[in-house]
Amino acid sequence: MRVAFLGLGIMGTGMATNLVKAGHEVSVWNRTPGKTIEGARTAATPADAAKGAEVVWMCVSDTAAVETVLFGKDGVEQSLTPGMIVADSSTISPAATLKFAERVRARGADYVDNPVTGSKAGADGGTLIFIVGGAEATIEKLKPLYAAMGKVFFRVGETGKGQTAKIAMNLQIALIYEGFAEGLTLAAKLGVDAQTLLPLIQASMIRSGVVDYKAPFVLKRDFTPNFPMKLMHKDIKLMLEAAKESRVKLPALEIVEEIYDVAVEDGNGDLDYAAIITLLEKWAGVEVKGAAVA
Ligand code: NAP
Numbered sequence: 001m002r003v004a005f006l007g008l009g010i011m012g013t014g015m016a017t018n019l020v021k022a023g024h025e026v027s028v029w030n031r032t033p034g035k036t037i038e039g040a041r042t043a044a045t046p047a048d049a050a051k052g053a054e055v056v057w058m059c060v061s062d063t064a065a066v067e068t069v070l071f072g073k074d075g076v077e078q079s080l081t082p083g084m085i086v087a088d089s090s091t092i093s094p095a096a097t098l099k100f101a102e103r104v105r106a107r108g109a110d111y112v113d114n115p116v117t118g119s120k121a122g123a124d125g126g127t128l129i130f131i132v133g134g135a136e137a138t139i140e141k142l143k144p145l146y147a148a149m150g151k152v153f154f155r156v157g158e159t160g161k162g163q164t165a166k167i168a169m170n171l172q173i174a175l176i177y178e179g180f181a182e183g184l185t186l187a188a189k190l191g192v193d194a195q196t197l198l199p200l201i202q203a204s205m206i207r208s209g210v211v212d213y214k215a216p217f218v219l220k221r222d223f224t225p226n227f228p229m230k231l232m233h234k235d236i237k238l239m240l241e242a243a244k245e246s247r248v249k250l251p252a253l254e255i256v257e258e259i260y261d262v263a264v265e266d267g268n269g270d271l272d273y274a275a276i277i278t279l280l281e282k283w284a285g286v287e288v289k290g291a292a293v294a
Contacts, residue, residue: 001025001144004049006069006076007060007090008035010225011116014123015059015089015149016040021126022148027053031060045074055085055145059116062234063092070100082108085138087145089130091115091170091235094163094242097133101159110138111159115166116150119213120226127151131169133162167242170235171253174273176210178256181277184218189286194219214274221289223275230269233260 001024005016008030016037019026026040029049036042043049046069050056056076058069066088070076076086086104088097088111101111112134122128130146130153132139139155146153156165180201184194198215201207217223236257243250263269263279281287 001055002053003027003145004029004043004046004053004056004076005037005040006030006046006049006056006058007065008037009059009061010120010228011089011123012059013037014120014125015057015128017124018126018149019057019145022144024145024148031065046070046072046076047074047078050076050079050084053079053084055087055142057087057089057145059089061090061231063096063238066090066092066100067096071103077103077107080104080107080109084109085112085141086110087112087114087142089114089116091166091231091238092163093238094160094167095245097160097163110135112138112142113159113162114142114146114153115162117166117169118150121213122150129154131156131162131166133157133159133164135159164242167235167239170232171239171250173210174232174236174256175252176208177214177273178259178276180208180211180214181218181274181280184288185277185280185284185286188281188288189284194288217272217274218277219289223271223278225270225272227273228269229260229271229273229275230264232273233257233264233269236260 003019003024003026005026005028016028020037020039027043027049028037028040029043029046058066060066060069086109097113104111114130114132116128116130118128126149128150130150132153132155187197263276268275
């Protein structure tokens with residue numbers, strides 16, 4: 001298929017590469033020039049990338065970025081023609097998604113929100129999980145592209161429901177990781193180090209995908225971003241905004257938001273969100289790795 005891929009960040013780079021590898025005809029665009037994908041045409045603007053494409057795929061930071069890419073100067077809107085599909089893998093506001101979809105549909109194109117889970121490893125390895133909202137007939141057409149970039153897709157409902165499910169999933173990641181980080185910090189302060197605690201966690205019902213993925217990075221003190229803290233912070237704000245709109249109370253998440261506020265203010269936003277543990281360590285006066293086994 002002819003695919004325009006917009007946004008070559010941590011996720012988009014692997015996703016676009018996998019589309020090329022699967023034999024699709026890909027054009028790419030990134031806001032900051034200089035990022036390219038071997039085998040893909042590099043476009044000068046979103047409108048240029050989208051020209052003649054069957055599908056326009058986006059993976060950019062946030063709601064404002066999606067709006068700019070679609071409807072800003074030289075945006076995708078200029079190149080929309082009937083029958084085209086806009087697919088968004090950014091994690092953004094479900095309410096804004098409905099507005100964007102309406103404007104895209106006014107041009108005779110269709111809109112699918114398909115945020116992802118699986119992080120950098122999933123994007124690079126083509127094993128992402130797509131969380132999809134949109135019309136069944138449109139999603140059917142996207143199947144070869146899901147297969148190129150992911151291992152499975154779940155249709156959770158109509159447009160906007162993909163984003164809703166995605167933020168509900170990330171809410172759990174934020175809280176599970178917070179529990180893990182607080183548990184490690186308390187144990188370290190009391191004299192049980194992470195090396196000792198981890199095999200116990202992994203053997204017990206506390207084991208989780210989040211812990212499996214993040215524990216090795218925490219032990220190595222490697223906080224290079226797989227999922228930047230500022231983006232988890234953005235997602236927490238999306239969750240609380242959606243909760244407020246729908247009169248849902250999320251007390252634990254409200255506290256976790258305050259922790260992210262401080263960690264980002266401290267200048268950690270570009271590190272992986274796993275670095276939230278360093279703030280807990282600072283408050284506790286202990287470092288999780290290196291504590292002696294009692
Ligand atoms: P990233 O590495 O920070 O990349 C962000 C991308 O968005 C870059 O290409 C950036 O362009 C572009 N961008 C930012 N603001 C823009 C604007 N105003 N206009 C146009 N482009 C703009 O982020 P990422 O980790 O790839 O994440 C991308 C999306 O996927 C986010 O919504 C994130 O929440 C979601 N996500 C990430 C993960 C993960 O584990 N990383 C997992 C699931 C979902 P520049 O190069 O010019 O800065």
